[in-house]
Amino acid sequence: MAPTLSPAASSSSSSSCDGGGGAFSLDRMLRRPSSSSSSAAAGVSAASPDAMETDSAVTSVADYGFVSPAAAAAANMDDAGVGGGGHAARPPLAGPRSGFRRLGLRGMKQRLLVVANRLPVSANRRGEDQWSLEISAGGLVSALLGVKDVDAKWIGWAGVNVPDEVGQRALTRALAEKRCIPVFLDEEIVHQYYNGYCNNILWPLFHYLGLPQEDRLATTRNFESQFNAYKRANQMFADVVYQHYQEGDVIWCHDYHLMFLPKCLKDHDINMKVGWFLHTPFPSSEIYRTLPSRSELLRSVLCADLVGFHTYDYARHFVSACTRILGLEGTPEGVEDQGRLTRVAAFPIGIDSERFKRALELPAVKRHISELTQRFAGRKVMLGVDRLDMIKGIPQKILAFEKFLEENHEWNDKVVLLQIAVPTRTDVPEYQKLTSQVHEIVGRINGRFGTLTAVPIHHLDRSLDFHALCALYAVTDVALVTSLRDGMNLVSYEYVACQGSKKGVLILSEFAGAAQSLGAGAILVNPWNITEVADSIKHALTMSSDEREKRHRHNYAHVTTHTAQDWAETFVCELNETVAEAQLRIRQVPPDLPSQAAIQQYLHSKNRLLILGFNSTLTEPVESSGRRGGDQIKEMELKLHPELKGPLRALCEDERTTVIVLSGSDRSVLDENFGDFNMWLAAEHGMFLRPTNGEWMTTMPEHLNMDWVDSVKHVFEYFTERTPRSHFEHRETSFVWNYKYADVEFGRLQARDMLQHLWTGPISNAAVDVVQGSRSVEVRSVGVSKGAAIDRILGEIVHSKSLVTPIDYVLCIGHFLGKDEDIYVFFDPEYPSESKVKPDSGSVSLDRRPNGRPSNGRSNSRNSQSRTPKAQAAPERSPSSSSSSQGTPNSHHDWREGSSVLDLKGENYFSCAVGRKRSNARYLLNSSEEVVSFLKEMADTTTAHNGFQSGTADYMFLDRQ
Ligand SMILES: O=P(O)(O)OC[C@H]1O[C@H](O[C@H]2O[C@H](CO)[C@@H](O)[C@H](O)[C@H]2O)[C@H](O)[C@@H](O)[C@@H]1O
Numbered sequence: 001m002a003p004t005l006s007p008a009a010s011s012s013s014s015s016s017c018d019g020g021g022g023a024f025s026l027d028r029m030l031r032r033p034s035s036s037s038s039s040a041a042a043g044v045s046a047a048s049p050d051a052m053e054t055d056s057a058v059t060s061v062a063d064y065g066f067v068s069p070a071a072a073a074a075a076n077m078d079d080a081g082v083g084g085g086g087h088a089a090r091p092p093l094a095g096p097r098s099g100f101r102r103l104g105l106r107g108m109k110q111r112l113l114v115v116a117n118r119l120p121v122s123a124n125r126r127g128e129d130q131w132s133l134e135i136s137a138g139g140l141v142s143a144l145l146g147v148k149d150v151d152a153k154w155i156g157w158a159g160v161n162v163p164d165e166v167g168q169r170a171l172t173r174a175l176a177e178k179r180c181i182p183v184f185l186d187e188e189i190v191h192q193y194y195n196g197y198c199n200n201i202l203w204p205l206f207h208y209l210g211l212p213q214e215d216r217l218a219t220t221r222n223f224e225s226q227f228n229a230y231k232r233a234n235q236m237f238a239d240v241v242y243q244h245y246q247e248g249d250v251i252w253c254h255d256y257h258l259m260f261l262p263k264c265l266k267d268h269d270i271n272m273k274v275g276w277f278l279h280t281p282f283p284s285s286e287i288y289r290t291l292p293s294r295s296e297l298l299r300s301v302l303c304a305d306l307v308g309f310h311t312y313d314y315a316r317h318f319v320s321a322c323t324r325i326l327g328l329e330g331t332p333e334g335v336e337d338q339g340r341l342t343r344v345a346a347f348p349i350g351i352d353s354e355r356f357k358r359a360l361e362l363p364a365v366k367r368h369i370s371e372l373t374q375r376f377a378g379r380k381v382m383l384g385v386d387r388l389d390m391i392k393g394i395p396q397k398i399l400a401f402e403k404f405l406e407e408n409h410e411w412n413d414k415v416v417l418l419q420i421a422v423p424t425r426t427d428v429p430e431y432q433k434l435t436s437q438v439h440e441i442v443g444r445i446n447g448r449f450g451t452l453t454a455v456p457i458h459h460l461d462r463s464l465d466f467h468a469l470c471a472l473y474a475v476t477d478v479a480l481v482t483s484l485r486d487g488m489n490l491v492s493y494e495y496v497a498c499q500g501s502k503k504g505v506l507i508l509s510e511f512a513g514a515a516q517s518l519g520a521g522a523i524l525v526n527p528w529n530i531t532e533v534a535d536s537i538k539h540a541l542t543m544s545s546d547e548r549e550k551r552h553r554h555n556y557a558h559v560t561t562h563t564a565q566d567w568a569e570t571f572v573c574e575l576n577e578t579v580a581e582a583q584l585r586i587r588q589v590p591p592d593l594p595s596q597a598a599i600q601q602y603l604h605s606k607n608r609l610l611i612l613g614f615n616s617t618l619t620e621p622v623e624s625s626g627r628r629g630g631d632q633i634k635e636m637e638l639k640l641h642p643e644l645k646g647p648l649r650a651l652c653e654d655e656r657t658t659v660i661v662l663s664g665s666d667r668s669v670l671d672e673n674f675g676d677f678n679m680w681l682a683a684e685h686g687m688f689l690r691p692t693n694g695e696w697m698t699t700m701p702e703h704l705n706m707d708w709v710d711s712v713k714h715v716f717e718y719f720t721e722r723t724p725r726s727h728f729e730h731r732e733t734s735f736v737w738n739y740k741y742a743d744v745e746f747g748r749l750q751a752r753d754m755l756q757h758l759w760t761g762p763i764s765n766a767a768v769d770v771v772q773g774s775r776s777v778e779v780r781s782v783g784v785s786k787g788a789a790i791d792r793i794l795g796e797i798v799h800s801k802s803l804v805t806p807i808d809y810v811l812c813i814g815h816f817l818g819k820d821e822d823i824y825v826f827f828d829p830e831y832p833s834e835s836k837v838k839p840d841s842g843s844v845s846l847d848r849r850p851n852g853r854p855s856n857g858r859s860n861s862r863n864s865q866s867r868t869p870k871a872q873a874a875p876e877r878s879p880s881s882s883s884s885s886q887g888t889p890n891s892h893h894d895w896r897e898g899s900s901v902l903d904l905k906g907e908n909y910f911s912c913a914v915g916r917k918r919s920n921a922r923y924l925l926n927s928s929e930e931v932v933s934f935l936k937e938m939a940d941t942t943t944a945h946n947g948f949q950s951g952t953a954d955y956m957f958l959d960r961q
């Protein structure tokens, strides 16, 4: 499995995937169709002849083949790529990375649907129903073409507007030959979605160029419609996926064009396996958060099961954006939202290096090489190959070259820079401006340094075919990659792959993803530092052959072992594993509270106990998200949800119901919110108890050691002062430091540091528990926990109410920290009794009661629960100390001995965690809003039920004294 948030090593780490057995296969995509099959389809003409393959051993870029139906049939595969004996017809793949988990029916292979904005071919119309197809240039296309042995279809836009049905049908047929499926986008949507939102907004932003600044108002106005078009376009891609999806397929969405797609897909079918990979950088959250639609896009991407990036940095930025902007939990594995994990990892892409090496052996390429060698004899040749995009730093590169010429006159006639600038996104004004800017600089420099016979810069505004490109890569002495930002940059990989004999030097921008993999062998530069780049050019041109060789060897080893195929296999394998793990996790998540059953059992029971947490259970929701963090002041002042007042009062007034609010908050907070309710209040995790209409008393175990308080206070003050927007609460038996509103990453670091202090500092031997929440650190005396307290609280209630009927219904709802979840277990009749006493739980302190009588721990309690109830009055006790303002409950009684106060079986015990998926509770409610609806319904139903019964039965009052 790929290590998450660390590079998913693309060469060896996926061997575990083989465990799934069988070959996952995308291989047809790369098979070269026979000439008959490629021209046989009606209306399909061959791609441009100069790009056609001349050596049968190597596939050319132009028809880098997708399987034809005939070829598929020959391999016993149907057109959908799922054939009866498909995989048997093919030899098993060699090597440790060859296997992907095979899912689905025996003999069928898992299929991959690659969804990317662009198909790997662009279509040119040759007549009403005639199309020619040509490979499109670009990193993503090159990488996926390098992926062999996977059974895939590619869904995307053919890069052309086809308004008529005849044309659409013909193109669909032609593309089917290449296992491509078109998404038809009309001109307006392409303008708004592709030129607008993708290339004018997301692309510059993701490459740190910021949002468009001129004419702010117009941008804001356009933004809305462009974003809507973006969503619409993503939905159109999704619609095509639905049509072709078969259960078990893997859907791999690519790039910033399709950030909305994971959501569309999961909304349609939650069981789809969806991966999303970003080919560009993901910027620092400080840049990303300027995007108006930032949250919607993040949330949509998080719908995917697996989210991949080229580098660890991009993955880290993404997780950081999710924590800071959405307020979600970033974990080493990814991003967690309400217990659902989206795995996030780095999967550095590679190339099909063998294809380049083989190409160098082709006669056509050799011819090119010899022509170029002659043409530039006596001069060193430097090469730049880029799409004409501002992120590629072409002007900066040329200016650095100018500076080099300026400072090194001896090189004036001895070096040439060949710059291939492939036109791209030519409809976007920014790109048009860049073209003129580059032309102007090139013209100026050539004018300045050129001679009658030679110019220093050869600038080509066009793409080259594969053979010409390989030849160029092979003959040049230096490659100059000066991207201002670049997701990876495959040109640098391709250059290294073709330099087996020459061992030329790679000058590489430190802002390209490739710098992380090729940084050791390349000369790394900051492209903004023109002087540094100029110096590096000199260094490269004058480098000793020994140094060149060493550097080259390093990079060559990387490029030839981290291939595109490894990349894709690792990603798909990881996606399969992620989904399998998620399914396991889901199985462990408790089910939703069966509210009807809980209400019906409640109605038909005679003596009920409701234990309710307060914070995030009964409180009114406060909008809170990440950095802005909602309303801190409001949230710090806990308030009972206004809609709960009525229902809660109705439940409390029912004679057969005892309600306890059990909270970590201190007494004043509970007094303020529940002072006039007919209920029991337990503050500070149950260390203080207030009976209905009574006074507070303490339930603290005797000898509770509080010597640690001063030291802890000192540590908490120290960290609060140094962590903006954090705060701490000092309670009688605990301290809580809360950093929910602080910068999440800083808060987490500070928390880690604080824990170090607490564990190793002056209180390391104190009798305290350090409890970590998701954004808090709490220190409590040993023995302070809700589970431990409930034992004492229950004893107190039993006494005060002189119970004659056993409690035959318990509902316990709370958003409790792990440590306090022992309360769920305390009542659970089906929980093994041994596990109810946790070594560090407060129940241990019960055994130290001064009367020396063992409190029986949980086993007695459990025995009594499982016995047939015999209503017994609880033992007599001395007058309650609850009348004193700070009394102590009778600690000598043992309310369970010889009595059966609990009559709980599985069906009348409902423990329920709020908003936590990992819980010991039996059930879940997802939010405090759900708690509100549930308690309302319970109260309403009970009122109606009691009303109906009141005329006929008085028994409800008979069970109590
Ligand atoms: O289709 P276009 O709009 O013309 O753009 C071409 C592609 O450019 C981007 O490529 C990125 O992917 C490469 C492979 O992962 C990576 O090496 C490079 O750094 C990126 O810029 C873009 O992400 C693709 O979607 C475009 O198709």
Ligand SMILES: O=c1ccn([C@@H]2O[C@H](COP(=O)(O)OP(=O)(O)O)[C@@H](O)[C@H]2O)c(=O)[nH]1
Pocket: 136, 137, 138, 139, 140, 142, 143, 385, 386, 387, 420, 422, 462, 463, 464, 465, 469, 488, 489, 490, 491, 492, 494
């Ligand atoms: O004339 C050309 C120039 C470049 N490329 C290919 O375009 C890709 C560029 O990928 P890169 O990752 O360097 O950058 P991107 O253009 O995707 O941002 C490489 O695979 C090149 O081989 C091409 O096919 N024809």
